[in-house]
Amino acid sequence: MHIMKQTASLLLVALFFFASCKEQEPEVHYLVDEAVEVRIDSTLQSFVDFGDVAGASALIYEKGKEVYFNAFGYADLKNKKPMERNTLVQIYSMTKPITGTALMTLYEEGKFKLDDPLEKYAPEFANMQVYKGYDSIAGKMILEPAKRPITIADITRHTAGFSGRRDLPGLGEAIAEADALNRENTLSEMAKKLSTIPLGYQPGEHWEYGISVDVQAYLVELLSGQPYAEYVQEHVLDPLKMNNTRYVVPESDRNRMSSAYSHEGDSLNQLPNEEAHAFNYKKWPLTPGGWGLTSTLDDYMRFARMLVNDGKLDGVEVLEPQTVELMSTNHLDENITDRSWLPSKGQVGFGIDFAVRLQPPASVEENNGVVGEFFWDGAASTLFWVDPVNELTAVFFVQIFPYNGSLHKRFRDAVYGPITLQNTPE
Template sequence: MKRIFLSILFIASVISLGTSQENTEDIIQEAARTRLDSTLQSFMKNGEVAGASALIFEKGKEVYFNAFGHADVDKKIPMQRNTLVQIYSMTKPITGTALMTLYDEGKFQLDDPLEKYAPEFANMKVYQGVDSDGEMILEPLNRPITIRDITRHTAGFSTRDDIPGHSEALKEADPFNWENTLPQMAEKLGSVPLWFQPEAKWEYGPSVDVQAFLVERISGQPYQEYVREHVLDPLKMTDTRYVVPEDERYRMSPAYRKTEMGELNQSPNEEAHAFNYKKWPLTPGGWGLTSTLDDYMRFARMLVNEGNLEGAEILEPETVKLMSTNHLDENITERSWLPSKGQVGFGIDFAVRLRAPASVEENNGVVGEFFWDGAASTLFWIDPVNELTAVFFVQIFPYNGSLHKRFRDAVYGPIVLPKGSK
């Protein structure tokens, strides 16, 4: 089993020199901190980000924290431990957790038809292209959408803007307008045909927004209240929220965009933070939350502890295992960009690592880990093998997966392939 940061071969070489176990631990930790510091600093030196921070726990103890660069370049505010960032799709695992608290209560089964609880999605049609007049050709569902489908992105929903006829229908329905409530979102989304038959493809989209609506429908409680009461408050995640109060906005990191010329531009806060500076009717399950390193780490630690943190019982251990188990059949070969994440399948709102990296260019990681990231290039993962959790924050567009590759290599050490591999 690989230890955090350094390979077993390095540990053995240190011990062979007659170094005591206690001193070996110190050497390992110092080398790890040095490598991580160097990696995070390089992101700023290369002009890739304005600021970066990371927090790592192993076996229940903090083993690394540091922050470099600026949260706000214009105001010369450094990146700090309590900096608030927009986590975008790292909202999704929180929504999935809220949904699965209802599963633990026996409120639904994963293979229940979605329409059992949400008739808005009954008798949907499936897109088959357009005719000579540009009208959509539709066919009936082969089978109903299941709750499992919306937890693994196989329901057939899409938000693509390049599907002839379909994209225009989605734009006209406008389900994701911030002025819509979740029930209004569901009704409008259900009026648009699916792009493909359930389980035909893996397509990232609005399935987790449907999960938030389902939480609201099954619980009878507004989603924002339910997730606060059943996940965020028990975990003491007080900085994780949709709306940031005016007196705390000084902690919000601006968003940055890398131009085609390689320049780093700071986006206007009025534009980048428009959703989080006002209470909107829409409370999306797939994005929208802000958080801090420590807040999100509490969520990650709950998961590595199989649903429990400091006495707060969020999920049953068996449910966490279910969420972190691959639910994608190998016959589902069309998987959009999911293969870019490495040798992974998909569980319930997490990518799940199935195999070790097959090349040194792939994302590093341990078989059994589960993780996700966000549009502004944030990242977190849970490594149950080493009882390790990591949270990495930057705020940069477009999404930069290269940062994740290098951060992972800094945590685990360079990828070492078996002899004979390329």
């Protein structure tokens, strides 16, 4: 009896100890609570109600937990097919961070250094000429030699000098004639044609968004000895189980693809699928690094969660933590003041295929966000971001042309709340 009483006493002490420990565990607070969910719902519904989009969906994870999902409106407006969780969309430039990730797996293997000249691996980019103007009397471009070689860092941060300026006399015609991104070109053919076009500016002097990430895909082929599509599948998509992220959508899955839309005045125009999805309904020679993939909310969220988890997801390491840190660090020198439309994204710099937030919003009109976040978007107005401070990842899907940044502003405000400006000294 004495032993039984002693055992019972020990059990009571143990239960009290564990209860005390449980009470002392810090409560986990989430940015996205019930009130925020209601605010996001209202915002996404307003996009549909006001005719900004036919359909909208969003998925948010915070601290490893799904904290928000919803979908509104239609993927196929004419046939009243709703926007759903497994709807496939064209992610356009949200392909770029995936390509950057594939390239950086080779960086981890010691295959290249960021300050290596591109011509070390792709000799067609040696001795590049730079556009200085147009001699209308002679009927030809005025050119000068590049002051330094294009580096791999240049093609990861859009400072290589490649230009898409079709409005520049002579250069615009050269870009059109080369037609580097024609779907019938392989990546090797794309690179050879691109190398014949003069650069629009000296390497490292301006930020101009464009074809650089397609050159990254070509570099992956050169360094790995594998076709780019095979390499990215094997080293990024398969390890992350991103089974719905593809260039070519099989016929059996095409009923899940969202239609694409454009605005005609105040009304939405639903583009014919055969036209809007032509790239994804057939296997083309070109497998671009800068665009072309289709994906679902959950697939792209797996990619985003890998990044917020310092390169790992579900026990699989895609990148080392220091590589993710390198990619999400600003690489734009402050002396590069000509940055095209990048400042429209907010107080940001640029890392390796991501914009990187450096300062909080300076006005209530700016995009909302947290210092340290990194993100990118797509031509059809899709968006994702990684917020390491709150351990939050968000993916936002619509399919609307032209690109509508105001949707991102309103969605971000719904997630974070109205912008509160920091007090500044007079």
